[in-house]
Amino acid sequence: MTAPRRRADAAxxxxxxxxxxxxxxxxxDEVRLNEIAKRAGVGQGTLYRHFPTREHLLAEVxxxxxxxxxxxxxxxxxxxxxxxxxxxxxxxxxxxxxxxxGVLAAVEAGVRRDLSAHSQGPIGDALxxxxxxxxxxxTVRQDVDARDVIxxxxxxxxxxxxxxxxxxxxLLTVILEGVRSRG
Amino acid sequence: MTAPRRRADAAxxxxxxxxxxxxxxxxxDEVRLNEIAKRAGVGQGTLYRHFPTREHLLAEVxxxxxxxxxxxxxxxxxxxxxxxxxxxxxxxxxxxxxxxxGVLAAVEAGVRRDLSAHSQGPIGDALxxxxxxxxxxxTVRQDVDARDVIxxxxxxxxxxxxxxxxxxxxLLTVILEGVRSRG
DNA sequence: ACCTGAACACCGTTCAAGT
DNA sequence: ACCTGAACACCGTTCAAGT
Numbered sequence: 369m370t371a372p373r374r375r376a377d378a379a380x381x382x383x384x385x386x387x388x389x390x391x392x393x394x395x396x397d398e399v400r401l402n403e404i405a406k407r408a409g410v411g412q413g414t415l416y417r418h419f420p421t422r423e424h425l426l427a428e429v430x431x432x433x434x435x436x437x438x439x440x441x442x443x444x445x446x447x448x449x450x451x452x453x454x455x456x457x458x459x460x461x462x463x464x465x466x467x468x469x470g471v472l473a474a475v476e477a478g479v480r481r482d483l484s485a486h487s488q489g490p491i492g493d494a495l496x497x498x499x500x501x502x503x504x505x506x507t508v509r510q511d512v513d514a515r516d517v518i519x520x521x522x523x524x525x526x527x528x529x530x531x532x533x534x535x536x537x538x539l540l541t542v543i544l545e546g547v548r549s550r551g
Numbered sequence: 552m553t554a555p556r557r558r559a560d561a562a563x564x565x566x567x568x569x570x571x572x573x574x575x576x577x578x579x580d581e582v583r584l585n586e587i588a589k590r591a592g593v594g595q596g597t598l599y600r601h602f603p604t605r606e607h608l609l610a611e612v613x614x615x616x617x618x619x620x621x622x623x624x625x626x627x628x629x630x631x632x633x634x635x636x637x638x639x640x641x642x643x644x645x646x647x648x649x650x651x652x653g654v655l656a657a658v659e660a661g662v663r664r665d666l667s668a669h670s671q672g673p674i675g676d677a678l679x680x681x682x683x684x685x686x687x688x689x690t691v692r693q694d695v696d697a698r699d700v701i702x703x704x705x706x707x708x709x710x711x712x713x714x715x716x717x718x719x720x721x722l723l724t725v726i727l728e729g730v731r732s733r734g
Numbered sequence: 735a736c737c738t739g740a741a742c743a744c745c746g747t748t749c750a751a752g753t
Numbered sequence: 754a755c756c757t758g759a760a761c762a763c764c765g766t767t768c769a770a771g772t
Contacts, residue, residue, distance in 0.1 A: 378736060402764065411738035416766070476709075483711065509725075515714075516722055522709055523702035526659075528666065531698075539699055542692075546729030561755060585745065594757040599747070 382418045384408040389429050393470050401425075423481060426474040433464055433471050434478070434491060441494035450501035450508065455544060457498055458521070462536050465524040472524050479518055488514060499547075512547050520546075565601045567591040572612050576653050584608075606664060609657040616647055616654050617661070617674060624677035633684035633691065638727055640681055641704070645719050648707040655707050662701055671697060682730075695730050703729075 388408035392399055401422065405415040419425035427434075440460060444453035465472040475491055482489030488496060495514040502508025520543050527535060571591035575582055584605065588598040602608035610617075623643060627636035648655040658674055665672030671679060678697040685691025703726050710718060 375735085381737080400764065401766090405739095412765085413739075413767075414737055417736075422765090480711075511721065512725060516718065516725065519706035519709060519718070519722060520703060520725070523705055526702060526705055528663075535699065535702070538694065539702060542695060542699065542703070542729040543725075544729070545731075545733075546725040546727070548728075550728075558754085564756080583745065584747090588758095595746085596748075596758075597756055600755075605746090 381408070381410050381414055385410060385415055385418055385425070386428055389425055393426075393429055394468075397469060399426075399470070423474070423477040426470065427478050430468070430471045430474040433468060434475060437461060437464065438490045438494045441497050445498065445501055450498065450505045451544075451548070454498045454502055454508070454547075455540075457495075458517075458540050458544070459537070461521065462524060462540055466532050466536060472521070476518070476522060476525070479515075483515075492518065502547075507549055508547055509549055517543070517547065564591070564593050564597055568593060568598055568601055568608070569611055572608055576609075576612055577651075580652060582609075582653070606657070606660040609653065610661050610664075613651070613654045613657040616651060617658060620644060620647065621673045621677045624680050628681065628684055633681065633688045634727075634731070637681045637685055637691070637730075638723075640678075641700075641723050641727070642720070644704065645707060645723055649715050649719060655704070659701070659705060659708070662698075666698075675701065685730075690732055691730055692732055700726070700730065 385404065385408045388404045389399075392404050392407065399422075401415060402412055404425075405412045408415070415425075419428065437457075437460065441453070441457055444456050447453070448456065461472070479489055479491060482492065492514040495517055499508055499512060499514060499517070503510055523539055524536065568587065568591045571587045572582075575587050575590065582605075584598060585595055587608075588595045591598070598608075602611065620640075620643065624636070624640055627639050630636070631639065644655070662672055662674060665675065675697040678700055682691055682695060682697060682700070686693055706722055707719065
């Protein structure tokens, strides 16, 4: 009936795995799970014990970034009109996607998982908040939902390296124009 | 100095590979190259001799479909105003993407290859023709190009099975609204 | 309970040997 | 010239053995 002393190093392993994953993700975009395990100094099985799928691991790596995006939505709404808030939020998503190349893929994977659980997930909810405000406002089309916008944002994962400056922001304005109510 | 008699069965192998690939692509969406070779009754090396990359093979499988899309563009332009022509062409792309699940992935892979060869490729050219007509017409934004639209169309590859009816066409109208000149 | 890492499974790719 | 298919490389995943 001793306290679960072993839990300590299990938690430490978990931390080390996330740390190693972060390093690998930040470096070359080849994310090999066995390499992460090796870097973390744990067996492959340990990695799988903590993170049953690749997506679970990536979700954890980008958890902080996703949280920031989620909490930013209501803040932006408090300070700006809905369309401006949406515009800035999307710009922030694009910035994350550019600087942390894997974040959008992780977000999309998470959204996918949430969808199959019949939930929008935190990112979907944040986006829905922005869109709903715009709908109430009359500035956003009534027939557009969070999933629509997430699907369109997927272009960010397919941009070639040299295209960011020319297209990332630009396509955001095209999407916003499409989402807007007709003037 | 005899005629290259061997060429005959080489060409036949090539056909059989394409045929087998078509069958596999139409069936389960797991496209395993070794399985295609096996189905075609050829060695794996033979497959690689004819198609150096997976993309080359897929491009060949969908060549006919791509050709149809390419030739449809000028026809639609001859019969309709530019915006209507663009709308119908995009609808056709979406239909292909739904019925032949792999076609858009193949198209995107082809476009990617063409891009690195500093060319737009046939699909890009067809789309550019439609967009240019709209720009001349004043119905399409001057700052949108074929690559922009192809990037946005990528959502078609990420739709879940049940989402086609609800979102495929709908998102097309959102994109068109974004591409349009402001009224 | 948790960890390890050898071993398995899988699939793309190559290449020595054949015709 | 072209073809074959065993073999290699690679990476995700499992599981028997250890602590």
